[in-house]
Amino acid sequence: MGTTVFERRLPAPVAIERSLRDTVLDVFWLDDVERPEHPVLSGTVTADLAIVGGGYAGLWTAVRAKERDPDRRVVLLEASRIAWAASGRNGGFCEASLTHGHENGLTRWPDEIDRLEELGRENLDGIEETVSRYSLDVDFERTGQLAVAVEPHQVEWLREEEGFLDRDAVQAEVHSDTFLAGAWDREGSALVHPAKLGLELARVAMQLGVEIYEHSLVRAIEGDGAGPVTLVTR
Numbered sequence: 001m002g003t004t005v006f007e008r009r010l011p012a013p014v015a016i017e018r019s020l021r022d023t024v025l026d027v028f029w030l031d032d033v034e035r036p037e038h039p040v041l042s043g044t045v046t047a048d049l050a051i052v053g054g055g056y057a058g059l060w061t062a063v064r065a066k067e068r069d070p071d072r073r074v075v076l077l078e079a080s081r082i083a084w085a086a087s088g089r090n091g092g093f094c095e096a097s098l099t100h101g102h103e104n105g106l107t108r109w110p111d112e113i114d115r116l117e118e119l120g121r122e123n124l125d126g127i128e129e130t131v132s133r134y135s136l137d138v139d140f141e142r143t144g145q146l147a148v149a150v151e152p153h154q155v156e157w158l159r160e161e162e163g164f165l166d167r168d169a170v171q172a173e174v175h176s177d178t179f180l181a182g183a184w185d186r187e188g189s190a191l192v193h194p195a196k197l198g199l200e201l202a203r204v205a206m207q208l209g210v211e212i213y214e215h216s217l218v219r220a221i222e223g224d225g226a227g228p229v230t231l232v233t234r
Helices: 012-019 056-068 102-108 113-133 152-159 167-173 194-207
Strands: 049-052 074-077 093-095 145-149 181-185 189-191 211-213 220-222 230-232
Touching: 049 056, 056 074, 056 194, 093 113, 102 113, 113 189, 145 152, 145 167, 152 181, 167 181, 194 211
Parallel strands: 049 074, 074 211
Antiparallel strands: 093 189, 145 181, 220 230
């Protein structure tokens, strides 16, 4: 005679609630870093260059602006906190590609792909040089990238790449029967702590004399294009 097993299952909402009971809704990269507070903009400030946004683009622009002209007054306005958005919560992969992959670039800009890839490598080299020059504590590591073939036809694609690895060679790197071949691009990508990168760029920017204001949402831009521009934060 068989045995009957009765299983009591919790309703899905209850099960989900219990499984998430001890979790915290937060950004992983921002969980272990110290984030200095920057003042809120009040009153009127006049600047030679005003930058809106405290992500990588805004912070690096501020740094470069002061490097080129130390006497220029540079003000950066951030609506929330430095590196709170995409700059503080991405995957931490830093690649040389400016075209979101070689194949995509080759399809869209075939006549310019060589120059675009050259610029991409120069850009990644420049990031590494900046990290070194300013001693940025951002866990930067030039790891490279391993592309793998999981289908026979992909082996022939990778065979044309520099750093081609046959089955035995790729198995020596990553022992998985799934991988039939591979190609090492040892210089084309790096890993970085994304939140630290944003915060360290802010530190360097301030050392160079950049004025940073947080919680200062730009609500309007006033001006006729012929003279000074006014950014309204209220």
